[in-house]
Amino acid sequence: MNFGILYSRIRKDEKLLLSELRDRGHEVTKIDVRKQQFGLSEPPADFEDVDLVVDRCLATSRSVYATQFVDAYDVPVVNHPDTAGVCADKAKNSLALVEGAVPTPETTVAFTKDAAMDAIEEFGYPCVLKPVVGSWGRLMAKIDSRTAAEAILEHKETLGHYEHKVFYVQEYVDKGGEDIRVLATDGEPVAAMVRSSDHWITNAAKGAETDAFGLDDEALDLVERASEAVGGGLLGVDLMGTADGYTVHEVNHNVEFKALNEATDVDVPARVVDWLETRAEQEQEVSA
Numbered sequence: 001m002n003f004g005i006l007y008s009r010i011r012k013d014e015k016l017l018l019s020e021l022r023d024r025g026h027e028v029t030k031i032d033v034r035k036q037q038f039g040l041s042e043p044p045a046d047f048e049d050v051d052l053v054v055d056r057c058l059a060t061s062r063s064v065y066a067t068q069f070v071d072a073y074d075v076p077v078v079n080h081p082d083t084a085g086v087c088a089d090k091a092k093n094s095l096a097l098v099e100g101a102v103p104t105p106e107t108t109v110a111f112t113k114d115a116a117m118d119a120i121e122e123f124g125y126p127c128v129l130k131p132v133v134g135s136w137g138r139l140m141a142k143i144d145s146r147t148a149a150e151a152i153l154e155h156k157e158t159l160g161h162y163e164h165k166v167f168y169v170q171e172y173v174d175k176g177g178e179d180i181r182v183l184a185t186d187g188e189p190v191a192a193m194v195r196s197s198d199h200w201i202t203n204a205a206k207g208a209e210t211d212a213f214g215l216d217d218e219a220l221d222l223v224e225r226a227s228e229a230v231g232g233g234l235l236g237v238d239l240m241g242t243a244d245g246y247t248v249h250e251v252n253h254n255v256e257f258k259a260l261n262e263a264t265d266v267d268v269p270a271r272v273v274d275w276l277e278t279r280a281e282q283e284q285e286v287s288a
C-alpha cells in the first residue's frame with residue numbers, strides 16, 4: 001500500500017511512523033505541505049497514487065485546511081477534516097463533548113473583556129483562560145485574582161490576534177497534579193500515560209513526568225464516547241481525575257506519540273500502523 005505522509009517537519013513521531021511503514025514493505029510518499037498548492041478540483045501530483053493520506057501537519061491551520069482539500073479530491077485522509085475542525089478549536093471541542101454526554105469541565109465563552117470578566121467572577125478563583133486555538137499549554141492562564149484577570153483580559157483584547165478575542169473561560173479542575181493522555185484509534189485505546197507535574201499545566205511538552213497508566217472501565221467508556229463525539233480517528237484523549245470521576249478536557253486530532261512510546265511498554269507506532277493498514281484496506285474495499 002502507498003501511504004502519503006502530509007507533514008511540515010519530520011519529528012521523532014513521524015520518524016517512528018515512517019520506519020514502521022517501510023519495515024512492513026509499504027510505499028511511503030512524503031508530502032511536504034509547504035511545497036503544495038491546493039487547487040479546487042485536481043489533486044496535486046503527489047497525491048495521485050496514494051491509498052491513504054496521514055495528516056501529520058504541525059500547524060493546526062495547515063492541518064485543518066489541507067485535509068479539507070484532500071478529502072474534496074476524494075483521496076482518503078486521516079483524520080477526517082470534520083474531526084480536525086472540531087478538535088482544532090477548544091470551543092467546538094467542548095460543545096462536541098457535551099453533545100456526546102461526555103463529562104467535560106464547565107466552560108463559558110465570551111467576546112468582550114467585560115463579559116469575560118463577569119464569567120470569571122462567576123467561576124471564582126482560581127479559574128482558567130485558554131486560547132481557543134493552540135496546543136502544548138501555550139498562552140493558557142490560571143487566574144488567581146480579579147486584578148490578574150483584568151490585566152490578562154486587557155492584554156488579550158489589546159495585543160491578541162482575532163482568536164484571542166474569543167475568551168474561553170473554564171472552571172479550574174482540582175486534578176491532583178496530574179492528567180491522563182490516552183492515544184486511541186476509533187475509540188480503542190492504544191496506550192495511556194499519566195502526566196504529573198508541580199506546575200498546574202501537566203503537558204509532556206512542558207516537562208511533566210510521564211508514567212504508564214492502566215485505564216479502568218469508566219475511563220475506557222469515556223475514551224470511546226469522546227472519540228465518537230468528535231468523529232473518531234487517531235486521537236489523543238485528555239482526561240483529568242476528580243473526586244466525582246473523570247472529566248475529559250480535550251480531544252486532540254494531531255497527536256504526538258513519542259512520549260507515550262517511551263512511557264509505556266506498548267509498541268505505539270506498530271499499533272498505529274495496524275490501524276492505518278485497516279483504514280487503508282477499508283477505503284480500498286469501498287472504492288472497489
Ligand SMILES: Nc1ncnc2c1ncn2[C@@H]1O[C@H](COP(=O)(O)OP(=O)(O)OP(=O)(O)O)[C@@H](O)[C@H]1O
Pocket residue numbers: 105128130134135136137138140170171172173174175178179200201202203238249250252
Ligand atoms: N480546567 C483545567 N483545570 C486544571 N488544569 C487544567 C485545566 N485545563 C487544562 N489543565 C492543565 O493544562 C494542561 C494543558 O491543557 P489543554 O490540553 O487544554 O491545553 P493544550 O494547549 O491544548 O495542550 P495539549 O497540546 O497537550 O492538548 C492539561 O494537560 C492540564 O494539566
